[in-house]
Amino acid sequence: MDLPALRFRSLQARIVVVFLALLLTVQVAGYTFIHSAITDNARLHAQDELTVGERVFNRLLAQNAQRLTQAAEALAGDFALREAVAMRDRPAIAAILRRHPERARADLAMLVGTNGRLLADPSAPRGRAVPDPVARHVERAARGEHAPGIGIIGDAAYQLVAAPVRPAAPMGWVVIGLRLDERVMKDLAALTSLDVSIAAWDGTNAWRLLASTRPADRHEALVTALPAAPPEGPGGVLAGGDPEFESLVFPLGANDGAGVTAGVLQRSLDQATAPFKGLQTTLLALTLIGLVLAAIGSVVMVRRITRPLGALVAAARKIEEGDYEHRVAVADDDEIGELASAFNLMCDGIAAREHRISELAYADPLTGLPNRALFNDRIGQAVRAAERGQGQLAVLTMDLDRFKHVNDTLGHHMGDLLLREVAYRLHRALQRRTDTVARLGGDEFAVLLPTEGVEGAKLVARKIVEVLSEPLTIEGHLVDVGASTGIAVYPEHGDDADTLMRRADVAMYSAKRAGTDFEIYDSRHDQNTPARLSLLGELRHAVEHDQLALLFQPTISLGTRTAGSAEALLRWHHPERGVVLPERFVPFAEQTGYIKAVTRWVLNMVFGQCAAWHARGIDLRVSVNISARDLHTPDFPRLLAELAGAHGMKPEAISLEVTESAVMEDPAHALEILERLHAMGVRLAIDDFGTGYSSLAYLKRLPVDELKIDKSFVMGLVRDRDDAAIVRATIDLAHHMGLAVTAEGVEEASVLETLRRLGCDQAQGNFISPPLPAAALERWIRQEPAPRADAAGVLLH
Numbered sequence: 001m002d003l004p005a006l007r008f009r010s011l012q013a014r015i016v017v018v019f020l021a022l023l024l025t026v027q028v029a030g031y032t033f034i035h036s037a038i039t040d041n042a043r044l045h046a047q048d049e050l051t052v053g054e055r056v057f058n059r060l061l062a063q064n065a066q067r068l069t070q071a072a073e074a075l076a077g078d079f080a081l082r083e084a085v086a087m088r089d090r091p092a093i094a095a096i097l098r099r100h101p102e103r104a105r106a107d108l109a110m111l112v113g114t115n116g117r118l119l120a121d122p123s124a125p126r127g128r129a130v131p132d133p134v135a136r137h138v139e140r141a142a143r144g145e146h147a148p149g150i151g152i153i154g155d156a157a158y159q160l161v162a163a164p165v166r167p168a169a170p171m172g173w174v175v176i177g178l179r180l181d182e183r184v185m186k187d188l189a190a191l192t193s194l195d196v197s198i199a200a201w202d203g204t205n206a207w208r209l210l211a212s213t214r215p216a217d218r219h220e221a222l223v224t225a226l227p228a229a230p231p232e233g234p235g236g237v238l239a240g241g242d243p244e245f246e247s248l249v250f251p252l253g254a255n256d257g258a259g260v261t262a263g264v265l266q267r268s269l270d271q272a273t274a275p276f277k278g279l280q281t282t283l284l285a286l287t288l289i290g291l292v293l294a295a296i297g298s299v300v301m302v303r304r305i306t307r308p309l310g311a312l313v314a315a316a317r318k319i320e321e322g323d324y325e326h327r328v329a330v331a332d333d334d335e336i337g338e339l340a341s342a343f344n345l346m347c348d349g350i351a352a353r354e355h356r357i358s359e360l361a362y363a364d365p366l367t368g369l370p371n372r373a374l375f376n377d378r379i380g381q382a383v384r385a386a387e388r389g390q391g392q393l394a395v396l397t398m399d400l401d402r403f404k405h406v407n408d409t410l411g412h413h414m415g416d417l418l419l420r421e422v423a424y425r426l427h428r429a430l431q432r433r434t435d436t437v438a439r440l441g442g443d444e445f446a447v448l449l450p451t452e453g454v455e456g457a458k459l460v461a462r463k464i465v466e467v468l469s470e471p472l473t474i475e476g477h478l479v480d481v482g483a484s485t486g487i488a489v490y491p492e493h494g495d496d497a498d499t500l501m502r503r504a505d506v507a508m509y510s511a512k513r514a515g516t517d518f519e520i521y522d523s524r525h526d527q528n529t530p531a532r533l534s535l536l537g538e539l540r541h542a543v544e545h546d547q548l549a550l551l552f553q554p555t556i557s558l559g560t561r562t563a564g565s566a567e568a569l570l571r572w573h574h575p576e577r578g579v580v581l582p583e584r585f586v587p588f589a590e591q592t593g594y595i596k597a598v599t600r601w602v603l604n605m606v607f608g609q610c611a612a613w614h615a616r617g618i619d620l621r622v623s624v625n626i627s628a629r630d631l632h633t634p635d636f637p638r639l640l641a642e643l644a645g646a647h648g649m650k651p652e653a654i655s656l657e658v659t660e661s662a663v664m665e666d667p668a669h670a671l672e673i674l675e676r677l678h679a680m681g682v683r684l685a686i687d688d689f690g691t692g693y694s695s696l697a698y699l700k701r702l703p704v705d706e707l708k709i710d711k712s713f714v715m716g717l718v719r720d721r722d723d724a725a726i727v728r729a730t731i732d733l734a735h736h737m738g739l740a741v742t743a744e745g746v747e748e749a750s751v752l753e754t755l756r757r758l759g760c761d762q763a764q765g766n767f768i769s770p771p772l773p774a775a776a777l778e779r780w781i782r783q784e785p786a787p788r789a790d791a792a793g794v795l796l797h
Helices: 011-076 079-087 090-104 132-142 182-192 216-225 274-320 335-360 372-389 403-410 412-429 454-469 497-514 530-544 582-592 595-615 636-646 660-665 667-679 721-736 749-757 774-783
Strands: 108-112 118-120 149-153 156-165 172-179 195-201 207-212 237-239 245-251 260-268 393-401 436-441 444-449 472-474 477-479 482-490 518-520 548-557 563-574 578-580 621-625 654-659 683-689 706-709 740-743
Touching: 011 090, 011 156, 011 172, 011 182, 011 245, 011 260, 011 274, 079 090, 079 156, 090 108, 090 118, 108 132, 108 156, 132 149, 132 156, 132 172, 156 207, 182 195, 182 207, 207 216, 216 260, 274 335, 372 393, 372 436, 372 444, 372 482, 372 497, 393 454, 393 497, 403 412, 412 436, 412 444, 412 454, 412 472, 412 477, 444 454, 454 482, 454 518, 482 497, 497 518, 530 563, 530 582, 530 595, 548 595, 548 774, 563 582, 563 595, 563 774, 582 595, 595 621, 595 636, 595 654, 595 774, 621 683, 636 667, 654 660, 654 667, 660 667, 660 683, 667 683, 706 721, 721 740
Parallel strands: 482 518, 563 621, 621 654, 654 683, 683 706, 706 740
Antiparallel strands: 108 118, 108 172, 149 156, 156 172, 195 207, 195 260, 237 245, 245 260, 393 444, 393 482, 436 444, 472 477, 548 563, 563 578
């Protein structure tokens, strides 16, 4: 991109020249060169000090070694010691060892026999073994290697020397050691002005700090700064990891084959840069001078800018007040002058757009009808007027049927023409000028009747159906269009604009589902009430805190007159609402997806109860209803198997009941899940058979074992020929398909007898037994009372 040419008279050129000359030259150049020089010199100086410190450290160790060697040889040549060794007088040896090393300021003294055993150590209890570093050092001395060594005894490093005790042949070895602790480190630090530490490499890729002049809270940082491997051979290794210090690591003495002991010297970079503070002070002074000069230049430039900008601010305030006629005088030809000219052009543009916005703010640009904003405002005004006059009003929302098909088939242009024609017809359907029809967006329209109630709204809804049913031709295409309309009325259905609109939408979707032209708002169709939302949170709490409970209703065989199975029925013992039946919370749980957690709880409890019954000798298959969400969850069979295994039961201990509608939501997927369950041995049943819209082609493919006739047909079996025909046909159909049949809702003895005559396999209902808790059902099964006379000889409660 080409940069515009800089003219010296322009504001841009003056700012660039002043700020580059003052700030970049003084500050950037000064900081770059001086700070770099200070840092580099400080590091070089610190490294030199570390090299000198290493030589001092080694020299100090050599002096200590010489002193220790002299002390060890003097002690080994002591006549009293040789005599005590010859006599094996351990107390005398210990006394001599305790007395002599004090002259050499040694911290350790012991006598090791020629067999490698400890003869005497004043600082340790009798029977102690020779420390490994001491033993290795004695072995080296025995081989003629008399150089001092470094050994780690306990948590400390010692400088060790050994001397033989002998008049002719060695009688033992005197070992003297100096502990390299904080005392020695501080002496060395005083000589070198460095931080001194001793660390040990334990052979497992880890350093261990033995002594240091560094504060305890800095020990971890010191260990981190050490190299990843111990130094090899003479000479030090510079180590990183601690940006505040330059560090040098070098080996100490012989390692005796048991790890490396290293000396660590550190030089603080802050202390190393102290001699260069003068340069930094100079740099700071230059920086301050640059800032002062920059401030002076800025003041000069600001004064030249603020005068014309003040005029622009005054003009902007005029625009804020709505005066678009005010203009800014253009005095100069620089950027400020160009800004003033652009500002004047902006005023003209704003004035034109303000006028246009005022026209479009409350109107739909496609149809010319009021838009959502204006419609909501008018509803609010109508509500306030109705409150004052204790009147009423109605809101209608409508959604066009098949509009998406028109768009997809004929194109969006035809869809726009259709919306315009619908808008015209809706406007024609209104009777008074006070009524409002608006387009809310897309193919959604709304009507406000500010003085009408339900009956007036119905009349208008019928008029809308009438005008939209008239033939509608757009560019030679005959278009069939209709609308689903919802009606909400103040104050019955809401007392504010948002509530009325929302509930009119609820009624509109009810009309669309029902296939009717219009519907009045009914709270029973409103699935999004705060109470239902609260119910979901309470249901989650109930599952987590065991507020749910199971009842069991037995199913008897009409052939053997015994109870071989029972259906698990879910109940919710709400602390405030009392007993909540599944019909109130299960549909909402299915909508939100929480039904999966409920199903898991139910299956877990059922398998647990089956296991308890099985342990007491009761083999009772339990039926469990599952929802469409469960049936279309790929992991459901795995979940069922896991829960069964957790209680030591097999999956065939239960029977699963699914409805026709759940299967028909996605027949192919449902068939796959059912086949997996069937392969596991789970007994499958179609629940409420006859109430849904199923396909016999799919039914014959389903791996089910049983059909359960819905109670709506069973209860009227004796009195209604149609119900009797449906029950008989269902039984025959099931038997021809090899399926068992269970009749639900048996409430009378005559119904039970009729079912037996029709060949029904099993029956269930309150006449046999109402739902019972697990303990009560167990007693019911064990008691097996005599049959009642009016029950046709079948086992009853």
